[in-house]
Amino acid sequence: MTTSYSATFWEIRRNKSSKKPSYEVRWKVGGREKSKSFGTKALADNWLSDLRQAAKRGEAFDVETGLPESMLKAKNARTWYAFAVAYVETRWPHSAAKSREGMTDALSNVTPVLTTDRPGRPDDETLRRALRDFAFVPADRRPPRTPEIAGALRWLEAASLPITALEDAKHTRAALEALALLLDGSAAAASTFRRKKAVFHHALEYAVELEELSANPLDRVKLRRPKSNGEIDRRVVVNPAQARELLVAVTYCGRTRGAMLMAMFACMYFGGLRPAEAAGLREKDCHLPASGWGLLTLEKTAPQSNKRFTDSGKAHDERGLKHRDAKTTRPVPIPPELVAILRAHLDTHGTAKDGRLFRTRTGGVISGSAYAKIWKEARTYALTLDQVASPLAGRPYDLRHAAVSLWLNAGVHAPEAAERAGHGVDVMLRVYAKCIDGQREVANQRIMDALAA
Template sequence: MNPTYNVKFWEIRANKTSQGPGKPKRVVSHTVRWTVDTREKSSTFRTKGLAESYLSDLRQAAKRGEAFDLETGLPESMVKAKNARTWFAFAVAYVETRWPHSAAKSREGMTDALSNVTPVLTSDRPGRPDDEALRRALREFALVPAGRRPAPTPEIAGALRWLEAASLPLTALEDAKHARAALEALALLLDGSAAAASTYRRKRAVFHHALDYAVELEELSANPLDRVKLRRPKSTDEIDRRAVVNPAQARELLTAVTYCGRTRGPMLAAMFACMYFGGLRPAEAAGLREKDCHLPESGWGLLTLEKTKPQSNKRFTDSGKTHDDRGLKHRSEKDTRQVPIPPELVAILREHIERHGVGDDGRLFRTRTGGLISGSAYSKVWKEARSYAFTPSRSPLLSLPGRTTCATRPSRCG
C-alpha cells in the first residue's frame, strides 16, 4: 500500500441517457468521484442511495485520519475489507470500519447480529467448537476493534483459529442457500425459539448493510438478501392496550415508587414522572440537567432536551463506562428537542430539586454517590412499585417504564 493523506471529494454525478427526441433524459447510474494525491478515482452505482453511502464511508475514513492507497484510491479500512477472502475476515474488517461513527447500542447490535450469522457461514470442518465458545470468541474478541480486545483465552484462541479456517468465501453468499441459512439463524434466539419480528428485522438490517458494503467494494455483484424471501410474522406498532395506564393509575404508580426503599424510590419518582408526563426516553431522563428545565411557579414549564445517557456494555462505549454522553436519538449531535410539561410535572420537578438538589454536573437524577442510575436499578424499583399499586389481575399494566402512556400517546388509549 502506497499511503497518502492528500484526498479531495467531489459531488456525486448523475449519469443520464437519452430516451428519444423530445423526451427528458433518464438517470441510469450515479458516480462517486474523488482524487487521491491528484489521481482521479471514481466508482459507479445503480442507485443514488448506494453512491451516497459509499461517499459517506470515504469521508468518514478521511475524517478519522486514515491513509488512502494511491493505487486503489481506498482508505486503509476499505482495503482490508476488499482484500478479505472469507466472510469472517470481511466481517472483522467491516466492524473496524463502522465502529468509529456508531453509537454504543448500534455497536452492540452490530456485533450481536454478525455473531449470529458468522458461525453459520462455515464449512463442515472437523473440530468445531460448541456454539457458545464461537459466540464468545466473536462478541468478546473478533468483532470489536483490535485496540479493545482482551487477551484471548486458550478457548477463544482455538475458536478463532477454527473460524479462520472454516469460514466460507465471501462470494459463497451469492448462493441463495447460504444467504437463507444466515437469515434463518437471525430468526432464532439462542435457545432455539423464534425471535420477535422486531428483533429479526433489526438484525437483518445489520446483515443487509454489511452485504451492501461488500457490493460497494465490488466484492459481490448484488446484495444476495434481495433474492431471498423468508416469511416472518409482520411486526406492528400497535400497543397492547392492557399495558396502558390511565392518569389515575399512573399517579398511583408514581406514589407507590416513593415507598420503594428509604432513598432510591423517592429520588426516582420524578424521573418516572418525566417519562409519563413528558414522554422522555429513559436515556433522556438520565441526562436531564437543571439548566434544561424552565420551571415557573405556576403554569406550564418547558424541558429543552440536549444530552442523553444511553446505557450499554463497557465494551461498546467510547468512555469505557456503562453510559456514554450523547446527543438526542435520531438527531444531529447539536440538535435539541423542546418538551412542554404540565403544571403537575413542574411542581414535581421543583420539589425534587428542593429536596434532593442536583449533581455536580447539574443532573437531576443520580445515585446517592452522584453516579448514573442503571437500567436494572430503576427497573427493580418499578417492579416493586407495580406490586404495591396493582393487583395481579392488572399485571400487564405498564410492565416496563417508558414512553407509552395515556399522557404521551392519547390516541392509543381509547
C-alpha cells in the same frame, strides 16, 4: 492479468499411473494446456461442468491459471469472517454504543453458520464468545485471550466460507434462518429479526460497494416471518389515576432510591420522555416557573450499553437526542403538576456535579436494571393482583406510551404530539394506532359543525 475467450475442453480421463484412482480434467486456454486431478469422477465432472458453464456465459479465462473470471474471483475472495471483522472496524467509529452492540450481536449470529464442515469445530457458546468479545470489537477493547478463545478464532479463520459463497442462495438462507432464532433455539420476535436482518443487509451492501459481491444476495432470498408494525399494545397504557398511584408507590420502594426516582418516572409520564432522556436531564434544561406550565429543553441523553461498546468505557455515554443531530434540541412543554414535582425534587435532592437531576449515591447515572427493579416493586403496591399479572405498565417505558396516548386522545394535533415525543408523525400514528379511542365521534361532530356553518 492476460485473458482469453478461447477455451477448449477434453473428456475426463482416469489417471492409471497413480496408486489411488484419480480423474484428470484437461482444458486449454489461449493455446496453453491446463489440468487438475480429483479423487472421484463426480468431483471431476462438477469441475468440468463449471468450466464449460463459464465459457457458455461468455466469461474471459485467465491464461496463467486457466480459470474463468468467476472462479478466479472466488479463489481470491477473502472469507466472510475476514470481511465481517473489517466491516466492524469500518463502522465502529461512526456508530453509537447500542448500534455497535446490535451490529456485533447480529454478525455473531451469522458468522458461525457461514463455515465449512472443518474438523475441530468449537461449541456454539465458545464461538459466540470469541466473536462478541474478540473478533468484533477493536483490539484495544479485547480482554486477555484464553487458549480456548484463540483456538476458536483459528478455527473460524480456517473454516469460514469465502464471501462469494453468499451468492449461492442456500448460504444466504441459512444466515437468515440463524437470525430468526434466539440462542435457546426458539423463534425470535419479528422486531428482533428485522433489526438483525438490517445489520446483515447493510454489511452485504458494503460488500457490493467494494465489488466483492455482484449484488446483494438478500434481494433473491425470501424468508417468511410474521410482520411487526410496531404498534403499542393498548393493554400496557395506564390512565391518569393509575399513573399517579404508581408514582406514589415508587416513593415507598427502597430506602432513598424510590423517592429519588419518582420525579424521573414522572418525566416519562407527564412529559413523554424516553428513559435515557430523563436520565440525562439537567437543571439547566428545566424552566420551572412558580405557577403555570414549564418547559424542558432536551439536549442530552444517557443511553445504557455494555462498557465494551461505549466510547467512555462506562455503562452510559452522553449523546445527543435519538435520531437527531448532535446539537439539536427538543422543547417539551410540561404541565404544572410535573413542574411542582421537579421543583420539590431539586429542593430535596439537588443535582449531581454535572447538573443531572437523577443520580446514584456516588453521582453516577442510574442503571436500567436499578430503576426497573424499583418499578417492579411499585407495581405490586399500586396495582391489583390481576393487574400485576397483566401487561399494564409492565415497563417504565410504558409511561411514555401512556403519555403519547393521552395527548392523542385529548385531541392534540398529531404534528404537535410528535414534536413533543420526538417522533415522526407517520411513525407516531402507526405505533399508537390502537391506543387512540373515541376520535371518530369527535371527527364526526366537527364535520357536522362545519357543514352546519
